[in-house]
Amino acid sequence: METTSDAGPSREARATEAQRPALRSAGLTLLRLNPFRVLRLPTDVPSSQAVWKAEKVLARVRAGVDLPEPDLLGWLPAADELEIQQAAQKLEEPLRRLHDQLLWFDPADPHWPALETPLAAADPAGLKQYLAIDEATVAYQGEDVRTAHRVNQANLRLVLALSWLGGVGPELFAAAGDGAPVPRLELGSGTLEDPHHLLGKEGQTGRAAAWQPLLPQALSRWATLLAEPAFASYVGTRIARLGDDLVGADDVEPVIASLRATLTDVIVAELKQRIVAGRLDGVAELAAVAANSGFERGVWQTAFRPLRPLLAAELDELDALIDERRPANPEDIQQFLTRVDATARSWHALDQAGLLGLSDVVDDAVQRAFLRLRVVENAGSKLSVLERVLVQAGELARSASLRERLTAYRGRLKSYGDDLCHFCGTREAERKSCAALSGRVETGRTRGYNSTTIHYRVSSVPLPRCPRCAELHGFVRKMGTTGWWIATGIVFLAAVLFWSELFSKPSAGTVMILAVGGFLFWAIGAGIRHATAVGVVPKGEKSWNNYERSAAMDRLRSDGMGGIQYDWRPDAWLRISEQGHQPNTGDTGGMQALKTLGWILLVVLLLWARFSCFDRRH
Numbered sequence: 001m002e003t004t005s006d007a008g009p010s011r012e013a014r015a016t017e018a019q020r021p022a023l024r025s026a027g028l029t030l031l032r033l034n035p036f037r038v039l040r041l042p043t044d045v046p047s048s049q050a051v052w053k054a055e056k057v058l059a060r061v062r063a064g065v066d067l068p069e070p071d072l073l074g075w076l077p078a079a080d081e082l083e084i085q086q087a088a089q090k091l092e093e094p095l096r097r098l099h100d101q102l103l104w105f106d107p108a109d110p111h112w113p114a115l116e117t118p119l120a121a122a123d124p125a126g127l128k129q130y131l132a133i134d135e136a137t138v139a140y141q142g143e144d145v146r147t148a149h150r151v152n153q154a155n156l157r158l159v160l161a162l163s164w165l166g167g168v169g170p171e172l173f174a175a176a177g178d179g180a181p182v183p184r185l186e187l188g189s190g191t192l193e194d195p196h197h198l199l200g201k202e203g204q205t206g207r208a209a210a211w212q213p214l215l216p217q218a219l220s221r222w223a224t225l226l227a228e229p230a231f232a233s234y235v236g237t238r239i240a241r242l243g244d245d246l247v248g249a250d251d252v253e254p255v256i257a258s259l260r261a262t263l264t265d266v267i268v269a270e271l272k273q274r275i276v277a278g279r280l281d282g283v284a285e286l287a288a289v290a291a292n293s294g295f296e297r298g299v300w301q302t303a304f305r306p307l308r309p310l311l312a313a314e315l316d317e318l319d320a321l322i323d324e325r326r327p328a329n330p331e332d333i334q335q336f337l338t339r340v341d342a343t344a345r346s347w348h349a350l351d352q353a354g355l356l357g358l359s360d361v362v363d364d365a366v367q368r369a370f371l372r373l374r375v376v377e378n379a380g381s382k383l384s385v386l387e388r389v390l391v392q393a394g395e396l397a398r399s400a401s402l403r404e405r406l407t408a409y410r411g412r413l414k415s416y417g418d419d420l421c422h423f424c425g426t427r428e429a430e431r432k433s434c435a436a437l438s439g440r441v442e443t444g445r446t447r448g449y450n451s452t453t454i455h456y457r458v459s460s461v462p463l464p465r466c467p468r469c470a471e472l473h474g475f476v477r478k479m480g481t482t483g484w485w486i487a488t489g490i491v492f493l494a495a496v497l498f499w500s501e502l503f504s505k506p507s508a509g510t511v512m513i514l515a516v517g518g519f520l521f522w523a524i525g526a527g528i529r530h531a532t533a534v535g536v537v538p539k540g541e542k543s544w545n546n547y548e549r550s551a552a553m554d555r556l557r558s559d560g561m562g563g564i565q566y567d568w569r570p571d572a573w574l575r576i577s578e579q580g581h582q583p584n585t586g587d588t589g590g591m592q593a594l595k596t597l598g599w600i601l602l603v604v605l606l607l608w609a610r611f612s613c614f615d616r617r618h
Helices: 020-024 026-032 047-063 081-092 094-102 112-121 124-131 143-165 207-226 229-242 249-277 280-291 297-303 305-322 330-348 358-373 379-396 400-418 467-497 499-503 508-536 551-558 572-578 589-617
Strands: 184-186 191-193 435-447 452-463 562-567
Touching (some): 026 143, 026 249, 047 081, 081 094, 094 229, 124 143, 143 207, 207 280, 229 249, 249 280, 249 297, 297 305, 305 330, 305 358, 358 379, 379 400, 435 572, 452 551, 452 572, 467 508
Antiparallel strands (some): 184 191, 435 452
């Protein structure tokens, strides 16, 4: 049941079902509440008459009597009492009145009767005829008159386009038959594709198709007008007619800037309405209209800035993957960037001209991911994953400065990886703790009288190692040395205890026992060293003898080096580079001598046992 008040029925109650879109559309609201439309006044009415007319209109509305003047936009809902009072107040403000006057129809146009009559009657034929009028027909009547006609042409296109965009307005055209030629209307400075053809375009019919070519033409005409000196003179003339001492020639530029802002804000408001409603197809169409409007790119980028948070809300839902309250995880960051990439691809169709600034929204998301990537713990052990994520972020970033920052960080991360310990991969290497790899390559041969001298080029490179791993390797070496001493002790103790059994009656069994003892001499030391390395090296780190796939090894091989020697003493590289020591295979000098002596004794014993057994048999 509808309710009424002393002021008459509510605006919602008075609007028909076809008119309801006008109550929600920002563009139609701009047209519907124009004070010259609400009060049925021509734009050249004096201020004193405007105030009197407002009181008259208000009295008629309160009495429920229709206004005698025709409504030029009869397809839009009429104003209520409050809106009539607001319209009267607008006319009392000089700059606000001038702003609304320029967005309405000027009777100074010599073709005004050809526009007023069909517009009030929503006559399709008359409106089509007015749209086709050539500007040249009014050029000889003066620049001010010509500008008034151009303003009316632009405003009529704006009214029709915004009306059709809102789903209301007169049905001016019928659908063209299949295969019919595409007619065009001559519009003075350009041509307009006849909406006969557009009604069936892309599956759209009626108003839904006709606004798309008409709205960019309306905006383009306004953009051209606002940039011309003739329009500034036109505005100055209207200011002078107001006869208000508070406004003057200095207000021309503010008025023009206000018109520009209003026209762009209307498109922004329509876009916002569609974004909130989830009608992204309409967003793409209006963004294309803005791109073809003729206004400067910076004007649209500034106007569209308030819309970015609405579009960014979809990305904000992904922030849980990079929540600062949780430890930074490269896998989560990679998933976040993948989702951002998918969203950015869907946005590309909405903003092909880049006016909505969606690239800035994407860059903000990449920036947030980059900041989280930089605080990943234990990054040294995750260099390959971090590298993949940085590459993905670089491909997604739109800003050149952000791409440069990502590239620079990749370079720092790579150098950081080169400086990491080869064995643990998490701590930075130090020069005094590095191991060493040495190789040689033949450079030539010198032949003498009965000899040949081979010349080699020897090169040594550091194998990055941190102090902790160097200390760990030193412990493994000590345990290996201890194992060799234990093995030596066992062998010589066995020789003392079983001397007579082994050597008084040498036999094949003696040889076997000596061989087993020699094997134990080697196996015990090596076994203890290996067992120690397995036991003390943390899981996931490389063992002391795992150097084949190191960058240092690759460097030697790329230089053609062979005969690689690995020196894993705790201070190997320091000894070689600064003290001029020769590379060592990892054993101390005393241990090398002990091992050499042991093997010599073993060989001598084996030979002695072999020939003793041979003499006894013969």
